[in-house]
Amino acid sequence: MKPRRFERVVVITIVLLVAVLAGLALITFQIGLSNPQVIFAGEAGWIGGRGPVELQFQQDMERSSVESRLSFEPGWKGTWRWVDDRTIRFFPDLTLGEGTSLKLILGQGARSRDGRVLRQAYMVNLRIRPASLVFLNDPLVSTELVWMNPLTNEHQLLTNSGGRVFDFAVSPDGEKIIYSRINLRDGTDLILINRDGTGEKVLVECGEFACIEPTWTPDSRFVAYTRYESGLTASLMEGIGKIYVVDVETGSSNLLFNNPGLFGSLPVFSPDGSAVSFYDIGEQAIRLVNLLDGSSSIIPSRVAGRGSWSPDGHTLLVADWDGEAAIPRSNLFRLDLESRSVSRFFEETFEVLDVSLPAWSPDGKLVVCAVQTQSRQEGKQLWLFDNQGQPLVQITNEPRMNYSSYQWSPDGKRVVFQQVNLGQPDDLPKILIWQRENQQIETLFENGAFPQWMP
Amino acid sequence: MFKQTPAVSSGWGERITAHLPVVILAGVLALAGIARLQQIFNWQIEWLLVLSDGMSNFSAVFLGIFIEAAPYLLLGTLASGLVEVFFSPEELVRLVPRSRFLAVGLGGLLGLFFPVCECGSIPLARRLMRKGVPVPVGIAFLLAAPVINPIVIASTFAAFGNTPIFWLRFALTLLIAVGVGLLFLFETDMSQIIRPMNADLAPSFHLDFGHDHHPNEQSPSLKQKFKKVLLIASDEFFEMGRFLVVGALLAALMQTFVPQTWLLSLGQGPILSVIVLTLLAVLLSVCSTVDSFIALAFSSTFSTGAVLAFLVYGPMVDIKATLMYLRVFRRKTVVILIVLPWLLTLVASAAINLWVR
Numbered sequence: 001m002k003p004r005r006f007e008r009v010v011v012i013t014i015v016l017l018v019a020v021l022a023g024l025a026l027i028t029f030q031i032g033l034s035n036p037q038v039i040f041a042g043e044a045g046w047i048g049g050r051g052p053v054e055l056q057f058q059q060d061m062e063r064s065s066v067e068s069r070l071s072f073e074p075g076w077k078g079t080w081r082w083v084d085d086r087t088i089r090f091f092p093d094l095t096l097g098e099g100t101s102l103k104l105i106l107g108q109g110a111r112s113r114d115g116r117v118l119r120q121a122y123m124v125n126l127r128i129r130p131a132s133l134v135f136l137n138d139p140l141v142s143t144e145l146v147w148m149n150p151l152t153n154e155h156q157l158l159t160n161s162g163g164r165v166f167d168f169a170v171s172p173d174g175e176k177i178i179y180s181r182i183n184l185r186d187g188t189d190l191i192l193i194n195r196d197g198t199g200e201k202v203l204v205e206c207g208e209f210a211c212i213e214p215t216w217t218p219d220s221r222f223v224a225y226t227r228y229e230s231g232l233t234a235s236l237m238e239g240i241g242k243i244y245v246v247d248v249e250t251g252s253s254n255l256l257f258n259n260p261g262l263f264g265s266l267p268v269f270s271p272d273g274s275a276v277s278f279y280d281i282g283e284q285a286i287r288l289v290n291l292l293d294g295s296s297s298i299i300p301s302r303v304a305g306r307g308s309w310s311p312d313g314h315t316l317l318v319a320d321w322d323g324e325a326a327i328p329r330s331n332l333f334r335l336d337l338e339s340r341s342v343s344r345f346f347e348e349t350f351e352v353l354d355v356s357l358p359a360w361s362p363d364g365k366l367v368v369c370a371v372q373t374q375s376r377q378e379g380k381q382l383w384l385f386d387n388q389g390q391p392l393v394q395i396t397n398e399p400r401m402n403y404s405s406y407q408w409s410p411d412g413k414r415v416v417f418q419q420v421n422l423g424q425p426d427d428l429p430k431i432l433i434w435q436r437e438n439q440q441i442e443t444l445f446e447n448g449a450f451p452q453w454m455p
Numbered sequence: 456m457f458k459q460t461p462a463v464s465s466g467w468g469e470r471i472t473a474h475l476p477v478v479i480l481a482g483v484l485a486l487a488g489i490a491r492l493q494q495i496f497n498w499q500i501e502w503l504l505v506l507s508d509g510m511s512n513f514s515a516v517f518l519g520i521f522i523e524a525a526p527y528l529l530l531g532t533l534a535s536g537l538v539e540v541f542f543s544p545e546e547l548v549r550l551v552p553r554s555r556f557l558a559v560g561l562g563g564l565l566g567l568f569f570p571v572c573e574c575g576s577i578p579l580a581r582r583l584m585r586k587g588v589p590v591p592v593g594i595a596f597l598l599a600a601p602v603i604n605p606i607v608i609a610s611t612f613a614a615f616g617n618t619p620i621f622w623l624r625f626a627l628t629l630l631i632a633v634g635v636g637l638l639f640l641f642e643t644d645m646s647q648i649i650r651p652m653n654a655d656l657a658p659s660f661h662l663d664f665g666h667d668h669h670p671n672e673q674s675p676s677l678k679q680k681f682k683k684v685l686l687i688a689s690d691e692f693f694e695m696g697r698f699l700v701v702g703a704l705l706a707a708l709m710q711t712f713v714p715q716t717w718l719l720s721l722g723q724g725p726i727l728s729v730i731v732l733t734l735l736a737v738l739l740s741v742c743s744t745v746d747s748f749i750a751l752a753f754s755s756t757f758s759t760g761a762v763l764a765f766l767v768y769g770p771m772v773d774i775k776a777t778l779m780y781l782r783v784f785r786r787k788t789v790v791i792l793i794v795l796p797w798l799l800t801l802v803a804s805a806a807i808n809l810w811v812r
Contacts (some may be wrong), residue, residue, distance in 0.1 A: 005642075006638075010791055013638060013795065017799065021805065024806060026728050028805075076723065113758050115724025115725045115726070295689070
């Protein structure tokens with residue numbers, strides 16, 4: 001029977017639609033996946049020693065197909081985390097030294113959700129930019145933040161706050177700085193700026209409260225800080241604060257723990273961000289909280305201070321009065337987080353009167369610490385120890401001077417620190433740098449304090 | 456007031472629905488009995504354990520589909536009754552634009568005045584065609600009304616907000632419905648499209664009052680008219696309700712015993728993902744008023760085009776709607792109503808996957 005007109009039209013339409021569909025399938029096969037884009041905060045190709053490396057795709061991606069094909073050459077251990085279906089970021093375990101060259105590779109075969117496949121491996125060359133310094137200028141009178149290139153001594157103001165900067169913290173990826181600024185009600189607000197001082201944003205307005213002691217999570221996404229509720233000066237004297245955490249992207253701020261009765265200060269995150277330590281004023285101890293399961297433990301310490309995490313996160317060093325010593329003196333104690341055992345950090349023969357919190361080198365093999373060994377009238381001197389507490393080098397030896405605020409450079413080759421003349425209180429604090437290779441010390445800046453490296 | 460007219464010989468669809476419920480019910484009861492025995496005697500036989508779990512899922516899914524769809528079927532049959540009683544064929548035909556293209560386009564937008572899902576649009580479309588609305592217009596209405604209506608517009612907006620998916624759902628549905636409707640303009644013999652019982656407008660009852668049959672008689676009162684509306688609606692509800700029950704039973708069986716995870720795992724690629732989600736839409740047989748929220752769950756794992764295909768094709772064709780189509784149209788027409796919208800949805804959605812992000 002001859003097909004009727006309507007039937008012919010329907011059949012032709014179906015055939016046409018099937019042909020179009022086949023054409024689309026062919027196009028799909030040929031188009032493939034567009035190359036992703038590496039997002040650089042500054043100059044193209046340059047990243048900080050701790051990243052971030054951010055890769056953006058034009059399509060929603062099949063996550064596992066991307067994760068399994070991403071690598072660095074030479075290798076760089078760390079974790080890839082998805083921001084959304086099109087953006088993935090790398091968080092390194094170790095900081096790379098400045099000038100290091102590496103290649104980011106996305107192997108062929110990565111797939112988008114709509115089925116496009118990367119036909120050729122994608123590669124991009126990266127270099128670690130030189131680390132710079134950020135510190136407080138004129139800390140006794142009119143304090144502003146200053147950026148400095150330690151190789152050229154070139155420096156510039158990052159803030160224009162009218163001298164009201166109180167304290168600050170550089171993000172681990174070196175892209176942002178958060179600082180506390182004294183407001184008109186004698187409290188402090190938290191302000192966020194880019195690494196070059198641009199993009200100022202009031203992150204947390206605290207009114208008459210003092211929001212200070214900011215500290216970043218390792219992924220540079222959140223900042224924990226202490227909020228003292230009875231004004232800046234009085235609060236610091238009383239030392240009763242509560243720890244809050246703010247999301248730097250959204251600005252939402254909440255108590256770090258759902259326990260309004262928990263007072264604490266000086267929070268520090270573990271290197272992997274899974275735990276936080278802070279000084280628990282009520283317990284007179286450093287409290288260690290596992291953020292994954294909420295469990296906590298306390299390490300008695302009558303010296304209100306931070307704990308210092310080893311880069312592998314297995315050890316926490318804390319200062320406390322040494323109860324066994326004949327005359328009161330402070331000492332460093334090592335908490336082994338795997339065996340939960342506590343021991344003295346320094347060997348028995350190393351006499352200590354007073355000690356500050358140590359700084360671990362990025363590879364975790366060395367520790368710099370300010371120690372008072374001879375007389376209580378002398379300032380604390382900088383010492384280099386191995387990670388078992390064995391003294392290796394006395395870095396400074398000027399009893400009239402007190403040394404503090406020391407920090408290793410991201411490549412572990414230099415230590416920047418602050419010097420104050422105890423004999424001349426009118427003398428301005430100085431920022432100095434110690435080169436590990438030749439053990440030379442040079443002055444970087446007069447009238448500066450609290451230096452921090454910016455990767 | 457009304458007199459019975461002889462029923463027209465039963466067709467394939469009717470024979471199916473006459474026997475299927477018995478067969479399915481017997482099967483379901485047998486399975487439920489076996490599952491219950493497994494529970495009583497605690498037989499640790501793997502397939503029996505799976506069956507036992509499956510039966511409780513099955514009853515939940517079946518009730519879910521039926522309860523969700525029944526109110527809309529009732530709404531559709533009520534609308535159908537209202538059309539039958541309050542509009543004469545002449546009045547309806549007068550409302551249809553003279554231009555055939557414009558008329559089909561209008562058919563696609565008629566749903567804005569009839570907030571029904573697919574279960575309700577079928578009896579209403581049948582009624583409109585019975586009353587003289589051209590079949591292509593009825594088909595455009597049938598395919599578009601489950602999406603282009605106020606309730607679905609609101610629920611889609613609630614799920615997706617003012618996003619491309621929201622706008623594309625309506626644009627694509629309208630295009631496909633009108634496109635398929637226009638194709639039916641090529642058919643001059645409408646008896647080839649709709650089943651005889653409907654084509655010759657032979658109802659199982661005939662109203663003994665009307666606008667044209669007895670012009671000299673006194674018009675019935677409003678109360679009488681509403682009584683007629685209810686009579687027509689209840690008659691049609693039970694007539695179509697059979698198909699809804701059978702469709703819901705089949706859909707529940709498919710959902711219970713065809714693993715969706717397996718289906719979803721196939722669904723990658725700009726075309727395959729669209730095919731998978733259209734099949735899933737048929738399988739799930741979810742009412743168009745709530746399908747946006749299910750589609751929203753897929754939006755994190757499937758491409759935009761695939762999610763859109765789920766939202767466009769599902770309301771046009773699913774298991775229960777297909778059985779109801781068989782009550783209205785000839786088998787050949789039902790095949791066309793399944794295949795053409797499917798291919799059009801595939802082409803449009805795949806193109807969106809490729810060129811629109």
